[in-house]
Amino acid sequence: MKRFILIIPIIVFIIIIAVLSVMTLQTKEGRNPSIVPSALLGKEAPNIELPMLARNIPGGFKGSDLVGRVNIVNVFSSWCVPCLAEHPQISWLATNGFPIYAINHRDNVSDASNWLKKHGNPYFAVGFDPEGRASLEWGVGGVPETFIINASGIITYKHIGPITKEILKEKILPKLHEAKR
């Protein structure tokens, strides 16, 4: 009995090392510990209303518009470099039948309009969020971020960071098909 108690610290130590090494290996395989999990998964899309960016850009939407089909909500800014990197993938999704709503995060009208003119506007509707207030409602930590919302208006997936070609194929498309079921 005494011996057993003396061994306990060693056992606890080994368990801690085991847990930490498993976590380290996971990090190697792509689990990013700096990514903040979303509290909104499985919940209804926030019903905050976003105004239109400019008259010639379709837009303005609210959470309740996102019901009836699978929708994507993409948070972007003209000043955000990774947003430009994911722009071809966003455009691909738009031309392949997935309506994408945009939250234009902490931007100004002329920069955002010029950005969309220059790189193309794949968005079904753009909502303007110059003060980042709506982004807080969506639990946004930074740009870009992408949400998948199913036909009942429930957020089923959130991707943080740019959507690369690999991520599009391996994560976004499977999650979109899942949301359609």
Added chain:
Amino acid sequence: MKIIFAALIMIFLSPSFFLYGDKLVLASTSNKTSISEEIENKERQISKLLRCVVCQNQSIYESNADIAYDMRLLVRERLLAGDNKDQVINYIVARYGDYILLKPPFQANTVLLWMAPPLMVLIALMIVILLIKNYQHKNIYQKTDKLLNPEDK
């Protein structure tokens, strides 16, 4: 060398050094409209409890990040709307999760986190007590052994 050291200590100890930091944060949150001291105090208190999501180990009170600024405004907005401290915190937790809290709440998935340190202390105490008992036992045995031995011989 000593003089430089003393001067540095003086600078760090002087209240203006801290005031500067405090003013910096307050200036960035203050709107043009005057806000009651009570709201400001509550805002400061709550801001210190919330994590800045892009800085990870700073509160939104300490951080100069855009999102921290937005969140301080949100805290103020909720306070002005009449929310109390818990309501404001719950509002933000509902959107950002428990992760936003710098101090993790005590609940089912954090039991281990909270209970591990006291458990470790308990185990350590048990081991120490056992070792002391063992030591005393041996000592008594050895003493009696020594006392008994000459008589036996």
